Structure formats: structure tokens, C-alpha cells
Amino acid sequence: MPGADKETDLTERIEAFLADLKRGGSGTGPLRGSGEMARETTYLLRRITAQARWSSAGDLMEIIRNEGRRMTAAQPSETTVGNMVRRVLKIIREEYARSRGSSEETEQQESLHKLLTAGELSEETFREHFVHLKANVIEAINELLTELDGTTDNIAMQALEHIHSNEVIMTVGRSRTVEAFLKDAARKRKFHVIVAECAPFCQGHEMATGLSKVGIETTVIADAAIFAVMSRVNKVIIGTQTVLANGGLRAVNGTHSVALAARHHSTPLIICAPMFKLSPQVFTTCSLSLNDVNSCFPVLKILSKVNVHCPVFDYVPPELITLFISNIGGNAPSYIYRLMSELYHPEDHKL
């Protein structure tokens, strides 16, 4: 009886989460940042691990994969959900391997050397039952949660290395990570920030008010003035929604034009993004399927013969980016693929 209750409770929570995801993306629900989203997902995954019925790692992975598929289908633009699912799957694999006793390194990495020297293909079935697997997995997920909690602080701690006195920094729209980054630097340095307002939702205004409260000199400019002002800017620091597998970005609308303007003036473009935003997806040029197109009403009232497109995200190619600052330090865009292989198992790229 209690088991059945737990299960129904679990399904209810999953359904509620899915409904929230759907509604959250549509703007009718509460707007959440990616960090919160990641945390909620991890809580839910931990609960699934704790409460669902599974006997071996394979079962658990199957369950989590199914739920993960449903969650990503509910809101494809919210990539942190899928990222967290993949992280948890990787955790399960690691714990399983550790329980088995073999070291993680040799099993996971595919390399040319391994291909040549491998005898027979050893199939991992994950069928063995280990008593402490559940506890280990839950502990590892808790570690993941602590990591998630600390990402913003870790990134902000690196601010002093990158921002110098009397610099002019440009940013676009509103990013909590960048806000924390700049606020941390403002404790010791004096600099000037230019914020592009990012129409039509104009989130840059909120960013500017937040920064000015801490005493940073802030200027808000319209999106059209970005190129004109770029010549006076020392650095461009922006946040992003997703970091793609090739080092490119899926960021808020308008970022691509900022990146191009920065490249034209040879201004360094720095991205502050925590590791949970790194996604194994790749941008495909033939379709905008990764792009969420929003409601047209902020732009125009309804008209019969006019089609209004109001995309939410932009793709920024990796050539335009100088540096990624994440909670594990600064990295070049060309190194992102390597970081990704550490975070996710190749078989989990497609859920």
C-alpha cells in the first residue's frame, strides 16, 4: 500500500513538473531561470531514483531516460532539463562501474588506441545488482546539487581577473550570472557598464537597475546603437541560454549582432555560463527547430495579411567567441567538446 502511494505521488509530481515546464515556456507560468530549472530537474531525478522501483542500474537508466524524453519533449527550448538528465545518467554509469570495481577512466573513453587494441567488444549491460548502488547514486546526485548551488559564486569569484579599473564593459539583456559577475568585480574596481536593452521585452532595463543599485555606472542603449557604441567598449560580457557542442551559443535575440560588432572592432567577447548549460546539441542551419518563436503581440497587433515572426533565440558561431568563463574556470571555445565528453557519456547524447 505505501509503495503504491509513493508511486502515485511520484507520477503526480512528474506530471506537475511536466505541466509546469509546458506552461513555463509559454510565459503564463512563473518565469524561471535556467539555474532554478536545473535544480528542480535534479530534485525530481533524485526523487525518482529514491522512489521508483528498480533492481539494477539498467532499469534505473531506462526509467530516467524515459522521463527525460518526456521532459525534453514538453519544452524543447529548455535544454538544462536534458542536460541534467544526461548528467545523472553519467553518474549512474560511474557509480555502477565503481561498484563493479573497475576504474572509470579506461572504460569510458573511446580512443583510437583502444579500438586497435581491444579484443572483443565487451557489452555493458548494467544488469548486476548492487546493494549500495542506490545510496551511492543519491549521494552523487547530492554532490551535483551542491555544485549547481555554487556555480554562480564560482563564476563571480573569477571576476577580478577579467575586469580592470576604468574599463567599459558591454552586456546584452539580463543574465543573473553576468549580474553576479559584475557585482563581484564592483566591490574592488570601478568600471562603467553599457547595457543593450534587448527589445521587445527590454530585460536590459532590469539589469541596469540592478547594477546601478550596487553603485556601478550604467548606461542603457537601444539595440540599434550597439555597433555605434562598440568602438568605445573594452570587453563584451554576456550570458547565454545554452552552450552548444561545437562551442557556439544559443543566446537571447540580438546577441549575434553584438558578437559581429565585437568581432569587427576586435573586442573580446566573454561568455559567463555555468557548466550545466552545456548541451550536446548541434545547431543545424536548415531549420530553426531549436528556436522558440514567441507570441507576436508585443510587436504588432493582429493583422490579416501580415506574418509576424518574433524569435526568442539567436545562434552565435564559435569563431566570434573569445572565452568561456564557467564554474570550472576559463576555456576557449575550441575546448568545449572536451569538457562535454567529461560531463556526458556519448551514448546519452541522444536520449
Added chain:
Amino acid sequence: MSSRGGKQKKGNVTSEQEEEEQPLQAVLVADSFNRRFFPISKDQPRALLPLGNVAMIDYTLEFLTSTGVQETFVFCCWMSNKIKDHLLKSKWCRPTSPNVVHIITSDLYRSLGDVLRDVDAKNLVRNDFILVYGDVVSNIDVSQALQEHRHRRKVDKNISVMTMVFKESSPGHKSRCEEDDVIVAMDSKSKRFSMGTDEFEIRHDLLDCHISICSPQVAELFTDNFDYQTRNDFVRGILVNEEILGNQIHLYVTQDGYGARVSNLQMYDSVSSDMVRRWVYPLTPEANFTDQQGQGCTHSRHNVYRGAEVSLGHGSQMEENVLIGRDTSIGANCHISNSVIGNNCTIGDNVVLDRAHMWNNVHISSNVEIHQSVVCDGAVVKEAVRLNKQCVLAYNVVIGPNLSLPEGTVVSMHHPEEEEEDDDDEFLSDDQEVGHSKDKTRQKAFNPAEVGPEGKGYIWKASMNDTEDEELAQCLWGLVLNPDPESDSESEASEESQDRTFQLEVLGTLQRGLEENIVCDNLVLEINSLKYAYNITLKEVMQILTRVVLEYPFQQQGTQLTTLQYTGSLLPLLKTWSPVFKNYIKRAQDHLDCLSAVEELFLEQDTHQTAMVKVLMKMYQLEILEEEAILKWFSTGATNDKSRQLRKNQGLQKFIQWLKEAEDESSEEGE
């Protein structure tokens, strides 16, 4: 004492809290009580017709759920089993749904009024509720309107009965239904329907979303007035009785947000295209808000949505605003734009689809052209067919090769005549077997000229019943103007007959007056009441009265009267009835009207023109007519030859001369 006061206060607070915590309820009427979508809705109820491959009732339920409704009552009448099945399988009947759906079916509902009377009888709603139809597509957030409504009711002690949600939309916009076009007079400050206040605006730029926030009194009012059938009856009743009952209706006008009701196929076309162009965000095709397996699709540039497993042939183009359901295969060199295609369809090569709406399992062969048409489930369109605008192919119809259907053709597997006979039975029982057996017995041959050599189906005429006589007939696609030259003469004839009856009545009155010696005041009273009964204007009353009086001797004694006899009998009558005349002839214009009536009569009665002088003389003496009026009439009133001829009459000229002299004398005396 103070503690008791404190307790009372606490009591108030909790009751307020309780009021606010009451779950928001909604009444969804899943039946439209009209036949606008016949013959399509013969097989499938209107609420389940797919709009963008999702049943229309799903849009309404999603709109209600996202607004925060927690309890919905769905009322079904026509084909309620199908609606019930659909809802039980949908996500709203899952235990985790935030909106609890109760389905109430009855065969006895014939109108919105019946549904609301049932709501009142079963005491289903405790508080303000949202009233909506099953075919409303909207993304408006009604919580603001709800707050205003509740606030108004609290402040004004329940005077405001209903708040109607309108959307600002320019006149003539595609998503405004022509039949529902409304001009609204509203008080600008308080946003209620009114005309009598200081500042009111008249607006034509409002689109009726058919979403209303009603107070519980609405259901009671419908029970009290059992002749209220539609929402318009209700609104009219409230506005007319505003002074007596004191109820008011308010408006909520929204600028953003989209709301429309699919009331005919024209609206279906525009709402569907608005949905594909994402005006109804977040209810977009790729969002898959109904949570059905396999329903998701990907969204690409130019609003092209593709479902899973769609195959596109070589050289085919999906230009813009296209939605393709899953498992559909499209042939080579097709050109598709502004269309919605359902699941499991097969489309051949060289097909041109423009503003076509195709539902599931449709099979289209090569070289077909479809423009602005609806093709329902299971239909087959063979080679080289051209469907012109506004065609409808109902379920399972086959249209043969090499055919071009003219605009506005409706083809259905149900024979049009079968509808009238089986009407009552089908309405009451949606027992499918009954329908099938009747189909078999009445299988008439298909006309190859209408549906092609291999075709199957019957052409359904738009106006089957008594709408043929009306000028604005309703067809599936909206209103159609029927130029009907006979209608004008009919209306004239009816007016004339009314005048005729009135005349006879007046005659009867006067006769009785003579026989029974009725006082003239009572005669006036009677004539006035006849005036209201027959809706005659004052001027006409007076003219007809004059005529009747002047013809009275003819009526009594036959038409073969000499002039002498005529005047002999008429003049005393004039004297008797002079008060009646004086009652109606007061202003200068009345005098002229009376004179023209006299003239008309005597123009007809040529032989008695000499009598006219005597009549006029008598009327002047009795002070029924004034000399100025007579002189004016004489000098200016000649409109045609006959009347000019009349004025040349000797007697009349002498009379006019005498009148002038008399006037001069009287004016001299006056000085």
C-alpha cells in the same frame, strides 16, 4: 464586547478568504444548437472537429485551464457519446489534471437557455463562472477581467450581472465573423453597456469573443425568463429592463490576446490560419498542449510544421503557413501553402494546395488543385480534379477524375433529402446502427455529372428549407446575399393590406358612432387605439379618416348618387364629426395633408368635383380648415395635370376668390 467584535471581524475575514478560495468554475456548452456545419457535423459533433489537427474543444479547455479554472462542466447534446469518449481519453480527465471536468449530457437541450436553466436547477455553480462555447479558440488571460468583475460586484452589491470579453480588432478583419458583427454603445468610464449616460462611446472595432464571466444570478435569470434562448436574448432582456431590474452588463476590452469563435466555415478558415501563424501562442501546433502521443511536430522557418514520419517528394515546396500531420506522404512537385493537412494522408504528384484544410486519412491523387476548401476524413480525390473556392467534401466522399467542382459545392455521403425525414430520430438517439440501416435502404444512385465517373456523394444545396426567401441566407461559409426582387413588392402589399383593414375599421367605428350616438371623444379614442393596433402614422390616420368620411355617403347609399344627394348627406356628417377632425388637424401641415386627401378623392370621383367646393366651404365654416391653408394648397399644391385641371373648376375658383376677399376683410377688421 470588544472580544466579540474581534471574533466577528475574524469571521468576516475567513468568509472572505473562503470566497476567494472557491475554485473557479466554468460552463462549457459543447453544442452550438444550430446547423451551420451541416453536413459535416452530421457525423461528428462540432466540438470535435479538428482545427490544426486538434479537436476544437481541446483549445477551449486549455484556455480555461490556463486561466485558472478548476472545475468545468461540459454540457453536450448532439452526439454526446463521442464527446464523452474524447474527453475521457484526453489529458483533462487524468487524475493529475488541475481542471476537473464533469460531463453532463442530455437530449433535451435545445438552446443555451436550456443549458443555463439546467445549471440553475442542479445548483452547479456557487460563484462567478465563465461561460463559453465549445468552439472558442483563445489565449486571453481572463483573470484581469475576473478581478474587475468581482470587484464591481463587491462594490456595487451585485448589480453587475455579466462581463463580456471583447477584443479590439479593426472592422473587416478576417477573424471577425460577419454574422456576429456588433456595434456597441458603452459608457467609457464604467465600461458597461449603456446609452443614457454623459460619456458614452460607440464602437465598431470590437470582436465578440463569446467568453462571458457570469454571476450566479445569470442562471436564475434564465430560469425566470423561460423565453430566453440565446445569449443575445439575455443581453437584450437585461438592457431593456435595466431600469426595472437594475442589472447591468459590463464589458472587458482586451488589446492583446486572441479570442474567436468558430461559428461558420469562414471563421474556421481564418482561425485556422491565425493559429498556424502563431497568433494564438501558446496554443501552437508544435507545443502539443494536448499531450497526445505522437502529436508533436517540429516548427521551421515560415511557419512550416511537420509531424513525425512525414515524407516529402522531390521538388515539392511547402511555401509558408503549412501544418502537416504525422505519417503523411507528399508526392513530387507539389506546391502547398497556407494549408493544414491531417495525419495519414497521401498526396500525389503535382498537387497544388492553397488554403486547403484536410483532415485525417485523406487520399489525393495527382494533378489535383484545391483552393480554400475543406476535405474531411477519409475522402478520396481522384486525378485531375479541381476544387474551387469554398467547397466542402464531407466524410468518405469520393470525387471522380477529371472534374472541376464549382465554387461553394458541398458534397456529402448523406443524401440531402434523407436529412428531413430522419431528422427527429437522429437528433434524439445517436445510435449509429439506426443511421446505417436507413442509409442502406435509401441508397440512391450517385450522379456522375456532379461527382465524377468514379465519384460517390450527393451535392448538398445550401438553402434547403425556408431560408430561400430571405435576402441574407446562411450557407456553410457565412452569409450569402440572395437578390430577391419579389420581396419588396411583398412588403408593400402587406402594408397596403394593413391600411385597408384600418380603413374598414375606421368605417365601422364611424358607422357605429352614428347609429349609437357615441360622443366624439369616444370615437377619437377608438380611432387612436386602432392606430396603435395597426401601426399607422398620424398623417395617414388623418388622411384615411378624411377619405372614409368623404366616401361615407357612397358606402351607405351606393355609388349612384347625384352630386346633390351626395352633398346633402355628407354635409351633416361633416358637422357631426367635426370634433374628430379637429382632433387630428392641428398643425399647418395637417391642414395641407387633409386637403391633399380631399383632392385625391375628388380626382378619383370626377363626376362629383363640383361637390368639392361645397365640402371645402363646409369645412371652412366648421373651422376644420383654415383659409391660409386652403389658399396655400390652391396656389402651390398642383402636382400634375389632373390637379391643375381641378383647380380650374369654376366653382372652386369662385370659392377661392371669396376666401381671399373674406380674408382681406377679416384682416382689415383686425387692424
